[in-house]
Amino acid sequence: MDVMKPNAIRDLLRLGADPRVISFGGGYPDASLFPITELEGIVHEAVAVSGRDTLQYTVSNGIPRLRQQIAERMTRDSIPCAEDNILILQGAQQGLDLVAKMLIDKGNVIITENPTFLGALIAFNPYEPAYATVRMDQDGMDMDELELTLQRNPGAKLLYTVPDFQNPTGVTMSLERRKRLIELANRYDLMVLEDSPYRELRYQGTPIPPIKSFDTEGRVIFLGSFSKILAPGLRLGWAVASEELTQQLGLLKLAADTQCSTLNMSIASLYLERYDIDAHIKTIRETYRRKKDLMLDTIRRTFPQNVSFTDPSGGLFTWLTFPEGFDTTRFMADHALPEAKVAYVPGATFFPLEQRVNHARFSYSTQADEVIVRGVSALGQLLTSRSPN
Numbered sequence: 001m002d003v004m005k006p007n008a009i010r011d012l013l014r015l016g017a018d019p020r021v022i023s024f025g026g027g028y029p030d031a032s033l034f035p036i037t038e039l040e041g042i043v044h045e046a047v048a049v050s051g052r053d054t055l056q057y058t059v060s061n062g063i064p065r066l067r068q069q070i071a072e073r074m075t076r077d078s079i080p081c082a083e084d085n086i087l088i089l090q091g092a093q094q095g096l097d098l099v100a101k102m103l104i105d106k107g108n109v110i111i112t113e114n115p116t117f118l119g120a121l122i123a124f125n126p127y128e129p130a131y132a133t134v135r136m137d138q139d140g141m142d143m144d145e146l147e148l149t150l151q152r153n154p155g156a157k158l159l160y161t162v163p164d165f166q167n168p169t170g171v172t173m174s175l176e177r178r179k180r181l182i183e184l185a186n187r188y189d190l191m192v193l194e195d196s197p198y199r200e201l202r203y204q205g206t207p208i209p210p211i212k213s214f215d216t217e218g219r220v221i222f223l224g225s226f227s228k229i230l231a232p233g234l235r236l237g238w239a240v241a242s243e244e245l246t247q248q249l250g251l252l253k254l255a256a257d258t259q260c261s262t263l264n265m266s267i268a269s270l271y272l273e274r275y276d277i278d279a280h281i282k283t284i285r286e287t288y289r290r291k292k293d294l295m296l297d298t299i300r301r302t303f304p305q306n307v308s309f310t311d312p313s314g315g316l317f318t319w320l321t322f323p324e325g326f327d328t329t330r331f332m333a334d335h336a337l338p339e340a341k342v343a344y345v346p347g348a349t350f351f352p353l354e355q356r357v358n359h360a361r362f363s364y365s366t367q368a369d370e371v372i373v374r375g376v377s378a379l380g381q382l383l384t385s386r387s388p389n
């Protein structure tokens, strides 16, 4: 982060560690939603009943039963596929690394949304890509600008998108744009990485089919995750891709870490076998919808009018835009943390190229209802007292 000096970062971390600070910064799911009792029984079963299998090595692409279960779920979500199209990953995060390892040589262009998921940039950067960014609005990536970007970078290798409830903006790509994206990808021979760990956390409106569902040329790799619908500590995600790409990625997975934990894959598989994960996801959605409404209502009531924010239909984040020239990193270090005892993620780091300082990502997932109201109100009061209007 060039916007901050190392000392400023240290001060921020020190202030952020203060237990009185209310943080809307992290992207963690709400731990009170983990199905602990169910998992406790399953962990016992996985070891006591089938320990000779679950504590053994397995195939690098992941235990077949879990791959079948994921393929069934993805097929229901408009991506017809089978076990051989699924690679189990150490979280979707590993997919970002392996796909870049497979496709990117130094200097190759990766196109991203602007802003984009910071963890993806961290995964891609070691492969030394060049970035081209495309503007977003409330319907996701702007396809006219994407077309211009492709005309300017005809050899671009990979497009990275988080089409559902994007991290950091909470924005969802419209159906029309998903179809146009595929047309452009086909025309410019572009690979697409569709990263969608929040897809099942939709709490309003109708689901929009994944970009992968429109892919007729095997150029989309879809990433899913158990992190937000079960538990991130299991470190389980998956890729859906053509058989050929799944095999190639599977070899890279073998080289990286042999396989995901057999025990953890068995736990996830048994959970899907024994329990209704869709009923569980419904509870998660209801909780996040309530928290999102609470956060947005409190922002509306207490923040100055010149701060705008997105109203996501799912996921964990809202994205705030402050007036031009307002620096959210400085404001957090100088005022939000020391005076209101509130933390958020300053927006600058989510921009791959030129960093914009007047945005912030707020997460409503982890704090209790009354803490959301208290923290957002404290920040609102502080902003209002400093704002000229």
Ligand code: PMP
Binding pocket: 027, 090, 091, 092, 093, 094, 117, 119, 162, 167, 195, 196, 197, 224, 225, 226, 227, 232, 236, 237
């Ligand atoms: N992609 C996006 C957009 C994310 O926000 C995250 C983290 N929440 C990940 C990928 C990685 O998730 P995981 O590795 O836990 O599946």
